[in-house]
Structure formats: structure tokens, C-alpha cells
Amino acid sequence: MKYIARVSEKIYLTENQHFWLIKLELTKPDRISFTAGQYASLRVDERGMRRSYSIASTPDNEHGINLVAEMVPGGVGSTYLQKIKLGEEVEILAPLGQFVIQKTELRNNNLLFVATGSGIVPLWSMINDLLINKHERRQMRLHWGMRSEEDLFWVDNLERLAETYPNFVFDIVLSKPSEKWELCSGHVQDCLMRDFPQGLTQWEAYVCGRQAVVIEIAAKLEELGMKREDIYHEKFS
Ligand SMILES: Cc1cc2nc3c(=O)[nH]c(=O)nc-3n(C[C@H](O)[C@H](O)[C@H](O)COP(=O)(O)OP(=O)(O)OC[C@H]3O[C@@H](n4cnc5c(N)ncnc54)[C@H](O)[C@@H]3O)c2cc1C
Structure with missing residues (x-):
């Protein structure tokens, strides 16, 4: 419209x-x-x-x-x-667009969100809507890959959500962090390997970012045991 x-x-x-x-x-x-x-x-x-x-x-x-x-x-x-x-x-x-949270009647998968750069935008809307408006109880985990500390925004909001809703956890992954950065650095897909050594069979994923990265992340998720049909993505081409 x-x-x-x-x-x-x-x-x-x-x-x-x-x-x-x-x-x-x-x-x-x-x-x-x-x-x-x-x-x-x-x-x-x-x-x-x-x-x-x-x-x-x-x-x-x-x-x-x-x-x-x-x-x-x-x-x-x-x-x-x-x-x-x-x-x-x-x-x-x-x-x-069709990049929305799938209906849950038939399954109870946990929700993994993976973004790079401005790919955080639709995921931020989904996460806020799920937690605040829909009272989602499933485990929700966000991995957000950015370049450096200077490019980060909405971190306060994500921290507040994580404090308020124990079922939500987020990680920021920087590819070019300063020396002070103590959290995960490198590519977001490398940190997925670190954080899910047991695999991702009980999860579905919502992935958003530039096309090439989305393809790489989807491949990594499949390596970690996620079914292809449980990976939903939006490519910012
Ligand atoms: C469904 C969908 C949703 C999107 N949502 C968002 C959003 O919420 N926020 C947002 O910022 N963008 C979003 N994008 C991307 C956006 O539509 C534009 O493609 C992007 O902002 C660049 O547009 P532009 O007109 O400024 O650059 P263009 O004139 O299209 O490109 C100029 C040059 O920059 C290059 N380029 C394009 N993007 C980048 C980049 N990210 N980094 C480096 N070089 C680049 C191009 O290859 C080209 O050489 C979305 C895309 C899609 C398909």
C-alpha cells in the first residue's frame, strides 16, 4: 500500500x-x-x-x-x-516482505537471531515485539556482528531487555574491535561455533545482513545441525 x-x-x-x-x-x-x-x-x-x-x-x-x-x-x-x-x-x-516470525502451533523451537550491520533492524523489531508485546517464553538468543565499538547502537535497549527478560541473551561480535574489547571478536559465524558446541537442533534462526554474509551464516547453522527449513533470512542486497 x-x-x-x-x-x-x-x-x-x-x-x-x-x-x-x-x-x-x-x-x-x-x-x-x-x-x-x-x-x-x-x-x-x-x-x-x-x-x-x-x-x-x-x-x-x-x-x-x-x-x-x-x-x-x-x-x-x-x-x-x-x-x-x-x-x-x-x-x-x-x-x-515475508521475513517474520513463523507461527508456532506445531513446534517449540528456541529462537536464534543473527545479524550483521544494519541487519539488526528487523531483528530488533521482532525481539522487542516478542518480548514486550507477545510475552514470548522461549529461549531467545541474538548474535550481532558489527565492525567496531563506534558503530554500535541500541546496546542500552538490548541490555535492558536482557535484564528484564531472562529468556533473552545477546552477544555482540566485532570484526575490528579496539584493544579494550574483551568479548567475542572476528566473524559472527565463528562465535556461533563457540557458543553452540552442542549444536542447534532445537532452534530456528532468523538471519539478516548483506547477501554474502547471510549465505555464510546459513551454511554455518546447517553445519551446527539446524535444518535448512528452520533458517529464515532477509538479504540486504
Ligand atoms: C528487504 C531489505 C531491507 C533493507 N533494510 C535496510 C535497513 O533497515 N537499513 C539499511 O541501512 N539498509 C537496508 N537495506 C539496504 C538498503 O536498501 C540499501 O541497499 C542500502 O542502504 C544502500 O543504498 P544506497 O542507495 O545508499 O546505496 P547504492 O546507491 O545502492 O549503492 C552505492 C554503492 O555502495 C555499495 N553499497 C551498498 N550497500 C553497502 C553497504 N552496506 N556497505 C558498503 N557498500 C555498500 C553498492 O554496492 C554501490 O557500489 C535493506 C535492503 C533490503 C533488500
């Missing part, structure tokens, strides 16, 4: 300004129903070129959606969002 929305807030999430949070207030129509994990397609130039951004808010907010954009130097979508001003109107198509 096509929406017109107004930029109501725009802030950077990291001091290096690599990641921005953009809040959109829906004007026409002014209400949306979506499932956590879905995305919006944003018109980013006069000719109608579009870029996809996962919805970085939870479905209980029906009058607006948030987006988180990684600023790719020279990128068409990145430049559009970098320049956009408060109060300006944008055109979006939403909600789109």
Missing part, C-alpha cells in the same frame, strides 16, 4: 554518523498494520528510484514507522536520507 509520511524526527544513532534513525509520521493514510520484520520501500529520487528499509519500530505504533539507515558514501538512498529535513514528505510502499 502507498503511504505519504512526514519526517518527524531525524537523529544519528552513532557519533560517527554512520547510522541514522528517521521517524516517519503517516499522513495519508494515517494508520498502518504490519508484522515485525517487514520493510518499507522508499522513493528516493524524482524518477521514482526506490530503496528498501526495514521497519525499525514495533507494530503497536500504528501511526508511524521508524527507519534506520546506514549511510553508504555516495549511495542514492543514503544521500536522499542524509539531505531530508524535518517536516518533509516521503512516499513509501509498506508493509512488504
Whole structure:
């Protein structure tokens, strides 16, 4: 469905300004129903070129959606969002995509979330929605691969969730950490090997990030005993 929305807030999430949070207030129509994990397609130039951004808010907010954009130097979508001003109107198509938590009637798998970079966005929405709105009781584990400490955001929120909900645990994995970093470093898939030596047969996974990494992570999950049909993914191509 096509929406017109107004930029109501725009802030950077990291001091290096690599990641921005953009809040959109829906004007026409002014209400949306979506499932956590879905995305919006944003018109980013006069000719109608579009870029996809996962919805970085939870479905209980029906009058607006948030987006988180990684600023790719020279990128068409990145430049559009970098320049956009408060109060300006944008055109979006939403909600789109099938990357959502699967129905649970027939199974009781634990939930593994694996993200790299801005791939955290749909997983963040799923995790917040599951814990806060849906009172999910299954074990939930997030592995988030990022480059360095300077690129991290939402860590406070994840820490709060982990403190409040004992069934949620998260790990951050940095590929280029500073010397002070004491937690897992390297590729996110290496830390999966470390954290699940007993394998992943009772789990299903939601994986999101750039295409090549998603393929590597899915292969690693299968190596750890996860069935291919239990791996759901979104590739940011
Ligand atoms: C379903 C879906 C959901 C998505 N959700 C999000 C989201 O929530 N947040 C988000 O930031 N992005 C998301 N993306 C990716 C987003 O749509 C754009 O592809 C990305 O932001 C780059 O767009 P751009 O127009 O700025 O760059 P482009 O003009 O498309 O690319 C410019 C150059 O940068 C390269 N490039 C593209 N992305 C990267 C990158 N990450 N790092 C380094 N080089 C790159 C390209 O290969 C190209 O050479 C999503 C993609 C899909 C398919």
C-alpha cells in the first residue's frame, strides 16, 4: 500500500554518523498494520528510484514507522536520507516482505537471531515485539556482528531487555574491535561455533545482513545441525 509520511524526527544513532534513525509520521493514510520484520520501500529520487528499509519500530505504533539507515558514501538512498529535513514528505510502499516470525502451533523451537550491520533492524523489531508485546517464553538468543565499538547502537535497549527478560541473551561480535574489547571478536559465524558446541537442533534462526554474509551464516547453522527449513533470512542486497 502507498503511504505519504512526514519526517518527524531525524537523529544519528552513532557519533560517527554512520547510522541514522528517521521517524516517519503517516499522513495519508494515517494508520498502518504490519508484522515485525517487514520493510518499507522508499522513493528516493524524482524518477521514482526506490530503496528498501526495514521497519525499525514495533507494530503497536500504528501511526508511524521508524527507519534506520546506514549511510553508504555516495549511495542514492543514503544521500536522499542524509539531505531530508524535518517536516518533509516521503512516499513509501509498506508493509512488504515475508521475513517474520513463523507461527508456532506445531513446534517449540528456541529462537536464534543473527545479524550483521544494519541487519539488526528487523531483528530488533521482532525481539522487542516478542518480548514486550507477545510475552514470548522461549529461549531467545541474538548474535550481532558489527565492525567496531563506534558503530554500535541500541546496546542500552538490548541490555535492558536482557535484564528484564531472562529468556533473552545477546552477544555482540566485532570484526575490528579496539584493544579494550574483551568479548567475542572476528566473524559472527565463528562465535556461533563457540557458543553452540552442542549444536542447534532445537532452534530456528532468523538471519539478516548483506547477501554474502547471510549465505555464510546459513551454511554455518546447517553445519551446527539446524535444518535448512528452520533458517529464515532477509538479504540486504
Ligand atoms: C528487504 C531489505 C531491507 C533493507 N533494510 C535496510 C535497513 O533497515 N537499513 C539499511 O541501512 N539498509 C537496508 N537495506 C539496504 C538498503 O536498501 C540499501 O541497499 C542500502 O542502504 C544502500 O543504498 P544506497 O542507495 O545508499 O546505496 P547504492 O546507491 O545502492 O549503492 C552505492 C554503492 O555502495 C555499495 N553499497 C551498498 N550497500 C553497502 C553497504 N552496506 N556497505 C558498503 N557498500 C555498500 C553498492 O554496492 C554501490 O557500489 C535493506 C535492503 C533490503 C533488500
